[in-house]
Amino acid sequence: MVFKFQINKDVEFNHDDDLLKKADQYRPKLLTNKISAKRLVELTDDPSKLENTGIKEVGDIEQLAQLKMTRNDHVIIDFGQHCVGKFAIHIEHVGSPMDAPVAFKVKFAEMPNEFRYDSQDYDGWLSKSWIQEEVIHLDRLPAELELPRRYSFRYVELSVIDTSPKWFAVFSKPTATIQSAVSSTNLRKPDFKDDKLNAIYQVGINTLQDCMQDVFEDGPKRDRRLWLGDLRLQALANYASFDNTALVKRCLYLFGAMTAKDGRISANVFTNQPYVPDDTFMYDYSLFFISTLADLEKHEKDEEVLTDLYPIAKKQWEYTRRFIGDNGEVVPDQQYVTFVDWSNDFDKTTAGQAITIYVLRQLIALAKMINDPELAKYEQELEKLKNFATDNQFDPQTGLFVSGKKREVNIASQVWMVLAHVMDDETNHQIMTKTVNKLFPVRGIATPYMYHHIDQALFEAEMKDEAIKLMKEYWGKMVDLGADTFWEAFEPENPAYSPYDSPIENSFCHAWSCTPIWLLSKYMSD
């Protein structure tokens, strides 16, 4: 994910070398694999694909070496799969001696529609530096060009800026050295007896695998960063598939080692440099440290990790207390926003209350494991929080939760209250039934992150059919539109939506969207 900018320059951070050492002990050795490009393609107008942009094959990859290219010539290479890694290509010249350098542009795209945009036209708020393109000048040919940076792509467009009128450039043998912390070679894939679900599962696997690098990245194109809220979902999907718990532990140690002096955990950390926590903080993301630790310990009990990180998890709770009134009301703070979703068009008060309850339940589970004498206190706090929710945020007349002073009825409140199991199962079923009947179709939600919670709430409320229907309408629609990996942002009612004013900045492989892996495994396995 990326969260529109907070700047908190004055925050000071702890730096626990012992915990960082443990994070490094869990550092993965990346697996690499050199693959060849598959074919040459060109863009087509295809109304069934994202932004009406399809592809069609115009030649096999061997034909690349037949193309004599000069000023303004271009070609699109298709690797046939989403790749995260380094790009290399052989370049020669044919004709008279090389009387000038060769200059060309290399543009990487995860989805064909990205080629419809020119980076120079981008004027949105996100950094233009994310746009994956390079301008190369080579004084001598032949050359083996090995670009030093890592890219996230399926397609590579080569555009010759110039050769000279006396000779042509000839490109051949494009390869990608792809990398991940995990391999899917021996991965056992369940069969859901449903082509669409099987396809959704596979695209989820592709997404998760390509985001599992030196840490769990949010997206390998952008921001290539470890976010806590995203980690929580990636870890769950990982337990249900690759089951690489070492990488989860590494990430938890990274967050745990670099808390702010006031105890809070940063929403994300940078790991592509000396480890640095970001100066961005979010109420729910900090709390999800507790959640992620609890999910790990539930999946694979690890005493050492628990002993090391439980005190830090506790501190998140201790910091959170200042936002909880004596009556059990979570009072939102403008300086410590609750994310829930990118959209700020709905009231997040009740969702924030529910997330607090959801997480406190997991802290209690951890407290039990470690025999924390404060367990009883947590349980009292839980009761207060729940009571406030049922007494003040649930409207018995409508059978739905309301949020904020205007008593807004929105999907997020219902979903998180169901996930937090504030009401009994029967009521939860009724809440989600009403949600589907009265609040659906979902509108104005662009994140798979929020769709995940809606979908999980349907499963939790024993509405499997509705959950599968929504999954197919959301993740299935991405597959239909041409996704090889799931996207950072997708609004089914407005497929071309970009939170950044242009799809060239979109991340089309973004891990918070891979959760059908977990949902299908958890709720659809026999």
Place this chain on the structure above:
Amino acid sequence: MVFKFQINKDVEFNHDDDLLKKADQYRPKLLTNKISAKRLVELTDDPSKLENTGIKEVGDIEQLAQLKMTRNDHVIIDFGQHCVGKFAIHIEHVGSPMDAPVAFKVKFAEMPNEFRYDSQDYDGWLSKSWIQEEVIHLDRLPAELELPRRYSFRYVELSVIDTSPKWFAVFSKPTATIQSAVSSTNLRKPDFKDDKLNAIYQVGINTLQDCMQDVFEDGPKRDRRLWLGDLRLQALANYASFDNTALVKRCLYLFGAMTAKDGRISANVFTNQPYVPDDTFMYDYSLFFISTLADLEKHEKDEEVLTDLYPIAKKQWEYTRRFIGDNGEVVPDQQYVTFVDWSNDFDKTTAGQAITIYVLRQLIALAKMINDPELAKYEQELEKLKNFATDNQFDPQTGLFVSGKKREVNIASQVWMVLAHVMDDETNHQIMTKTVNKLFPVRGIATPYMYHHIDQALFEAEMKDEAIKLMKEYWGKMVDLGADTFWEAFEPENPAYSPYDSPIENSFCHAWSCTPIWLLSKYMSD
């Protein structure tokens, strides 16, 4: 120089390994020197400078590190001198953690007016790949950026494409590691008791030094190539200054080792790769192999070089004979053009006749050194050529040479006939006097190469004042317009002229313009 494209794919070349080995024995060890940038400047509107583009200082170089740069910010760094070499700079970031790559453009310019043009707009016939700019993406800062390519520049513009809204890029310590085969540190510079001449001499030295690299390059920005006609002039200027004869020998061996199967010498060779002669041939350039060898042997007798290369020089003459009629007339050939100058707006027949005579005199000088039994034959041929010129190409009525069927009277014919000393000294003086009175001012000539021959002819005709006047009007005007080194192309009546439709493709350090060094030394030393 660059000559608009010939393509002769079918030409086969010899490849004499013994001669190439000798070329390599004379390969220079390049001298390098790391220098710091001097100041920050911005462009000004200054009618006294080339294309009304001057510069003004806006800060010393230490202030660069004070600039916090983000999207669309740019700054121009001035090295205070023309540089040929590699560029390095230190880059850090300030503000929040680096949440995106930094992307920026680095643009190199020899002259300030180049910054007025955008490379994207260039649509001329010359390769856009020569435009000296790079787009850099760096995933991590701080970084020591050392660009791997060599550039030719005085000014470097850094333009930030983007950082992110959360932090700034800070550049510092820009350096150039400049290189040349020669050093001017201990060079004795004559004093001509004339500020303008001293300035012209100095700019000539800068030009020659920066073109003396692994070979004598025509221009270090573009085409960075060894041309025979340019070599001849560079060698002369070099004898009068740095006096590095090894580099001349290296270049002669390179040309001599790679003649076409028919004996002709290519107009230029590529040395930035496995040595390759170009498939471009020009009548006068091939002949100038004789001239350059004769000039060398006159300056510094070298038996080995003479023995090795005289046979190849002879072959140029033998090939040339097919273009000479029994009456001594040189008959131009469309496939083997006579260059004389870029302009094709004047008839080159008589200039070609004169160049043939000029070179044959030098072949005769070589033949005498080596006691070639064919000497007498050469002398007979010389007489025939001269007789044809005096009988058919000189108009006794006007006292000027005419050229072609239309008996055109142009400057080039007079100049080359004077340089070839076809007439006696008195007549030559009259010819050049009439040239000045009737054909001056020079119009439509854009090459310092042709201006050099005009100026030398004035000196040869004992018209020192006119020669100095022309030198100041031509080379002096470049100095006035802001030249740190002399230019590939300059038309005083049209200073913004570019043979390539845009000054960003012009080479503003081009060795065929450095010849005032030689002219002043030869004709103005006491």
